[in-house]
Amino acid sequence: MGKFINKLQLDLLKRHVFPFLFCFFTLMFLLLMQFLILHIDKLIGKDIPLTVIAELIITNLAYMVVLAAPMAVLVATLMAYGKFSELNELTALRSSGVNPLNIIKPVLITSGLLFVGLAWFSNNVLPEANQKARSLFIDIRVKKPGFDLKPNIFYDGIEGYTFLVEEIDNETDSLYNITLFQEPKNNKDQAYIIAEKGALVSKGSQALEMHLINGYSLSFIPPRRNVDESIERNAFQKHIMTLDLSDLAFMRSDPSDRNQSDRTMGAKAMFAVVDSLNKEIDQQVNTLVENPALYPINADSRKESFFAPNLVLPDSTRKATYVASNYLIPNQFQKVGIQQELVKESIRQAKQYKSKVESINANVEWRKKRINRFLVEIHKKLSIPFACVVFILFGAPVGIMTKQGNFGMAALISTVVLTFYWISLIQGEKLADRMYISPFVGMWTFNIVLSLAGIYLIIHLTTGFSIKDLFTNRD
Structure with missing residues (x-):
């Protein structure tokens, strides 16, 4: 009998693996898509290196792991025990004199190990990942858009210059009817330049040359010793300007230099x-x-x-x-x-x-x-990972009672439970932050309620005990 139970326990553990992995990666994908939809407007149009975008996504995957794992545990538990009950294996187990609690113990122990791992991850890995992600978000937010001239639109993205171009040939990078205003900065005089034609020549990521053809410039010379302010007009057939693009480059800051939050x-x-x-x-x-x-x-x-x-x-x-x-x-x-x-x-x-x-x-x-x-954040580092244990306590007896191991039923029950769970967690956090309730009550109430409900259901399955028995008159 002992070997039979061990094989059965191992079989139940194996039945959790595929549903857990499938649900976990599906949820990770959905959370990632939600993240990209919310922040895609901050990433496009700024010439941000792909490695930086990849790092931003990876650092944000950390909080997604903490959220997705408990949800995947609930779905996997409902499917595994629902299938177990659907095939009448529980009936055979009871007829053999085996307590149904024995088939829940190994999964419960595994969820405890998962809780410990997630709690460590939430306390040691997640804060550092959040700090890096926050620092990257700030660096991306302050980065200026890349050099992007558009026809008949003033462009002042490069400090000290304002451009206006009537026509642009994107295939040859040729510019037509160019007007350029040069501000008196960086040892340069104020100037007004007009050219019939021009071209852009890249000089690496930090510089850009603008070749101007057939035009003239008006330079405003400030007053100097014994010389009044004057205006110089110069015609040219070809004039080359070097534009510094270093301000447009993406600059990384050290995350450790930024203030830390909870x-x-x-x-x-x-x-x-x-x-x-x-x-x-x-x-x-x-x-x-x-x-x-x-x-x-x-x-x-x-x-x-x-x-x-x-x-x-x-x-x-x-x-x-x-x-x-x-x-x-x-x-x-x-x-x-x-x-x-x-x-x-x-x-x-x-x-x-x-x-x-x-x-x-x-x-x-x-x-x-x-x-x-x-204190809310401290409790949260434990309460969310502990949901892995809670969802086993609740999901195992519910899965057995539903007698359906398909994904649809598991998804339906999980949606209802998780909706109430996250609402209680979010509202509990808000109420605790505003000091209406204690951080412990805000972060642990639903865990405690769901655990008590799960324990009651397990006792009901193993002993047949029901709450109404407490109110039944006995002779």
């Missing part, structure tokens, strides 16, 4: 930031405690008043109106002017204190929100 940090680094933010909150609160709103002065000290430096406190105080306090009160003074000054000063200090409290409260609130964002 998506580009590992759990250890985020815990360090959280600890630092908590210390800053403590400092803000201590600052508030150490600076009270009013300054206490002993009423019996005979010392000069803080509010009335030239006044000595009277020997007798009005006991009837005296309030037991460490602070001076207006009734201790007989002069109305001093009382008014005291009240005005108290109001000023109260407003100043209120402003300080509001400022500290805003600073503390901002730091608490940052702490929540980091």
